[in-house]
Amino acid sequence: MEKLPASTGWQWVKQGFGLFRKQPGGLSMLFLGYMFCMLAVSIVPLLGQLLPVILVPVFSVAFVQGCLNIDLGKRVLPSLLISGFRKPAFPVLLGLGVLYILTAIVAIGASTLVDGGVLWQLATGQLNPQTSPDVIRESNVGMAILTTIVLYVPAAMAFCFAAPLIYWKQTGLGKALFFSFFAVWRSLSAFVVFASTWFAISVVTSQLLFLIVGRTPMAVQLMMPLSMILTVIMHCSFYAAYRQIFGVPVDESKAVSLDKPND
Structure with a gap:
């Protein structure tokens, strides 16, 4: 894995x-199909709050596979949403989703040492910021959020490319996390520019929207499709990063057809 310059992060955004x-x-x-699936699994009894997070890696491969289809001149169809449910990747992707939750619990749980558990209560819905503003104001919740972010960043580096590595390279969970972490670490400056650029895009577009239509109900309605489009483009940028670091993935359908003997 080649060490990339900081400007590469901006190129990934442009390619996205x-x-x-x-x-x-x-x-x-x-x-939209992804959002519908997430809404459907969220109403499952008992597991409704956990399943949307656990299934994030499973559904995320649909977007990178869609970008690969674009590279190959193929159409992007909603049927790609089932890509991550195929074996042997599915159980490993599911394990990655469980690890998402466990890591978040550890990071937020550690913040209780800083703010006495206020951030944990906010995250779990035990504390309502509208009804308990004084509790939040008097706590050290800002430092707790910063602590959580600092603790979660190494995990985020490991998670970054884990799902596509599991899906395309058919690696185990530990190997995928290892290669993902060091891929980000070797080109950390490029990923800092990548993340900073997307943060700036999010802030600037939202502020421009408020400037044009004001802070009205219409602005809230327009924010939803805008956020959707930016999220999709961010997935495309993420694919561009994967493509440069690990190479263009092999199209499985072509690989299968080449392996079949001629009749």
């Missing part, structure tokens, strides 16, 4: 916009 421009309708429909 380029990929989206090629098939905006297909990628948007894929995201």
Whole structure:
């Protein structure tokens, strides 16, 4: 894995916009299908709060596979949503989703040492910020959030490329986390620029929207499709990063057809 310059992070963002421009309708429909699936699993009794998080890695491969389809000149279809449910990747991706939750619990749990558990109560719904503003104001919740972020960053580096590595390279969970972490670490400056650029895009677009239509109910309604489009483009940018670091993935359908003997 080659060490990349900081400017590469900006190039990934540009490439993400380029990929989206090629098939905006297909990628948007894929995201709407994803949202519908998440809404459906959230109503499952008992597991409704956990399943949407556990299934994030499973569904996330649909977006990178969609970007690969664009690279190969294929259409992006909603049927790609089942990509992550295929064996042998599915159980490993499911394990990755469980690890998402466990890592978040550890990071937020550690913040209780800083603010006495206020952030934990907010995250679990035990504390309502509208009814208990004084409790939040008097706590050290800001430092607790910072502590949680600092603790979660190494895990986020390991999670970054784990799902596509499991899906395309068919690696085990530990190996995928290892290669993902060091891929980000070796080009950390590029990922800092990548994350900073996306943060700036999010802030600037939201502020421009408020400037044009004001802080009205219409602005809230427009924010939803805008957020959807930016989320899809961010997935495309993430694929661009994977493509440069690990190479263009092999198209499984072509690989299967090449392996079949001629009749």
